[in-house]
Amino acid sequence: MNTPRTKLHALPACLFLCLAAAFAGSAQAHGDTVPQAVDTHTLPQLGTQAHSTNPYRTGPANTEAVRIGSSAYNQNCARCHGLEAKSGGIAPDLRKLNADCGDAKSPDKACLADMDQYFLSTVQQGRTRDGRVYMPPFKEIFTQEAIWAIRSYVDTKSPD
Ligand code: HEC
Secondary structure, eight states: OOOOOOOGGGHHHHHHHHHHHHHHHHHOSSSTTSOOOOOOTTSOOOOSSOOSSOTTSSSTTHHHHHHHHHHHHHHHTHHHHOGGGOOOSSSOOGGGGGGGGSOTTSOOHHHHHHHHHHHHHHHHHOEEETTEEEEOOOTTTOOHHHHHHHHHHHHTOOOO
């Protein structure tokens, strides 16, 4: 398993665009740039303990997780990570997260679990370096259920 990398190439464009996006988000009281809470009551509830892997990856809850995740992604992540998870270059292309885990149909399970952890913690904490917010933290806005739903949605997208 490779250690998840920081995508340095995303930085130059981001210095301006992401800050602009972040400020626009906090300044507006409407529209899709304000973080949107996600209704996850139709999913199996997970309790307070953080799961180490995506509990909705397989099984009957997957379809509902992808449905909720799709809407949550488009309202909260698409403005930086691109519509349909296809990055326009502002922020990393999330479809590529699993690229090192082998074949999409039978990926390395330990690798996928590491990516799950990386996904959960990145979304909860966001990314701030040297006082610059590259990505806002979502831990006050999203339940664990919401984050795993978004992960389930992104997993349905394969890189070009
Ligand atoms: C304001 C823009 C912005 C928003 C909104 C945003 N992100 Fe990010 N995200 C970034 C940037 C920029 C990076 C890369 C940061 C860095 O270089 O440290 C990043 C990194 C990530 C990473 C690590 C990717 C990698 O390849 O290492 C994940 C996972 C991620 N974001 C998921 C999300 C999800 C899910 C959402 C929505 C809930 C979201 N982000 C919302 C800008 C954003």
